[in-house]
Amino acid sequence: MLFVSYEFIAFTILLFVLYYLLPKKCQWPLLLIASYVFYWIANPYYLIFIGTTTISAFAAGVLMDKAQGRADLAIKAAKEDGSYTSDLKKALKAKAKSSKWKILLVSMLFNLGILAVTKYTNFVITNINKFLEDGAALKAVDLIIPMGISFYTFQTVGYLIDTYRGTVKAERNPFKLALFVSFFPQLVQGPISRYGDLSKTLYGEHKFTEKTFTYGLVRILWGYFKKVVIADRIITAVTALIGDTETYTGAYVFIAMFFYAFELYCDFTGGIDITIGIAQCLGITVTENFNLPYFSKNIKEYWNRWHITMGSWFTDYIFYPLSVDKNMLRLSKWSREHLGKFWGKRLTVYLSAFIVWLATGVWHGAAWNFIVWGLMNFAVIMISQELDPLYLRFHKKFKVKDKAGYGVFEIIRTIFLMSLIRMFDCYRDVPMTFRMVGTMFTRFRLSTFTDGSLLQLGLGSSDYIVLAAGLLIILSVSIYKYRSKKDIRDRLYDTPWIWYGAMSFLLIITLLFGAYGHGYDATQFIYNQF
């Protein structure tokens, strides 16, 4: 059931009605049923995977909790019978930690193993076959890749690590944990929620309020507007541009780069808007995943604003643990002693960052283009970090940093750089991407923009007008948020005519100008495949 389908809309409306009609204590069980029905409709076999992940995570969480509980009880008992010493406490805590670590390791390996086998087996086979003779080549295996497996596995692993760390208590109700893992709006493409955040509102009883509900509706409409009016319209040109790499070189690659940047932005943020909007209609708060990423002035800032929950997941669960890992600390010490101050300071940080970006690339897909994409991000971030002193000297001399024009330049530069790196995702082939990007500099024809070539990409002039107007609306709303640091809904809500008028406007322009329905291929969200 695609988000952009009549069935999904009917499914969601029915859920809203039941959610607020049934007794409040039935709300979270209803969401669980709805989530499993949603997943079952996609493919009944998916339930085996998500069910296995849930059961294993539930068991691991409870076992970790029990191990901790046993230690706490033993300490308490020792305090009561007078045998308590600080050494005993340390020993008991160390034992509990060791048990928890083993449970965590097993459960993580199990769940990440499912992810690895389903998503990466054929990638590994393909690469092994490159070293084998034709007759000895391994056959690709036909495996089901459950929808959203990367998202719910990471969310579950986050829950396990948080339980291990003691930042959250293990969930003792398996059905509640099942809902956390499978909550349907975010199952398709995230965000990757933390148990500590989502559980605050996921299981609560929610009373219908006009404000919360209509805030959610506006967010849903905004998401559909971005998805069907912009992303699903511009995809026609993107598909044409990347589909014929012989014809569409030079300036066309430049166009493809920016078109894809807009498509991905509207597709991914639109999908997240729908997710967060549905949750909001249900009174549930889902973590924001974007914060005006195309207003970033450098790549580091960009990654703090784009796919925030994924970035923070990698930071919290991979980068930091790696940075304070005993072996890393040992390596840091060794590098300071043997490689000097420069590398001593950098080696472990770079190594941790390298691993994180490699993992980020692998998480996005089982293909070299994603791995190279991840490593390109790593390279650019590291290089810009190394160039920091140079920037400082430049700004000291020229005093342009606070000028608005320079800010705009920084934003455009970041968008260009990120879009350039994303070409690996766009062409899905590393040598091809290098070749195509090369033609941007060797075969660039300015006349491509003026001689009507843009009208040969499957979009007519009216499509370009819709795209321009749509992007202008998105830009205006974004500028408002960037400058005022406020949600535009807060401004509109107090004037009912404007509030409901805005909803009506969004609904009508989405229905009229959207690229949906018969004659259009309903497109799944790009991030659904990750």
Place this chain on the structure above:
Amino acid sequence: MKKRIVALISVLVITGIILAFLSCLVMPKYMSGIIEGSLTEEYYDDKAPHEVIFIGDCELYENVSTVELYREYGISSYIRGNSQQLIWQSYYLLEDVLRYEKPKVVVFNVLALKYNEPKSETYNRMTLDGMKWSMTKVNAIKASMTEDENFVEYVFPFLRFHSRWQELKASDWNYLMGKEPVSINGYYLRADVRPETGFPEPKSLTDPAFGSNAMMYLDKMADLCRENGIELILVKAPITYPYWYPEWDQQVSDYAQEKGLTYINYINEMDAMGLDMTTDTYDGGEHLNVYGAEKFADHIGAYLTENYDLTDYRNVPGVAAIWAEKESLYDSILQQQLSEIAQYGELMSFGKNAIEE
């Protein structure tokens, strides 16, 4: 709170009006060029009673002149036909007719038996969009939908046709609130002439048996007519292309015999009705023009009058008055087409290649 409720209700009403207006605007009007999409809905506007209902595809709505039937025999008839009208659509259109009137005779063209499953969304829309809502229409849609169609888009055609905002023409505005008739009791008149010059050799049939789905609907149609005391006549129109195989002809003959129905293959009577395919067709022999359609009407009209107790409506003043208007429309459309042919050498406002405003 009261202010919010008033605003909400007002905006809902305004939104509904805007969407209804946009829906009317973007719906195809089928007023020139491909006009077949208008045929289904025109039935509901006709005030005359119909003792004969023709049900079928282009082999009926382009080949039988309803005005000629009236002029020569006083038969008041209607053709409920559309482009590539599939047999289940014919069945449900007949069921739809029975919601309004009970004809004495139903004439069904059997060419549609060769199709056993839904074929084309475009043709589906042209046939079904004009139907008035009822369970009959719901069932017709369900039976007709291709895999990539969605029922919701029939309920809210705006969802299907919204992208037509990019191709709106003057006719979309001109016929926003109402349309003029494009047919005369379902008959699509063409006055141009393009002689038949031969057809490709027929391909051999891999499986000559009609599909079970098609035959099931023929059964349903026969049952429906029997239950309502209507005479069902199976016909094959006097058109030789697309090829009507002897195996198919035999199956229909056998079926008619088994069910006690009349089956007439008019291909065998083309000479008897005086059809000359050098002058009586407008597209090289695939459909008849008005001259051919009048000959076919003369022929089948004689058969109907001889074999069924049909009223001569020329003698019923109320109905004759209605038919007088139809005759006038028929003559004016014919005259317009003849003028166009005289002026341009071809028709400019009819057919696939018509220049639309």
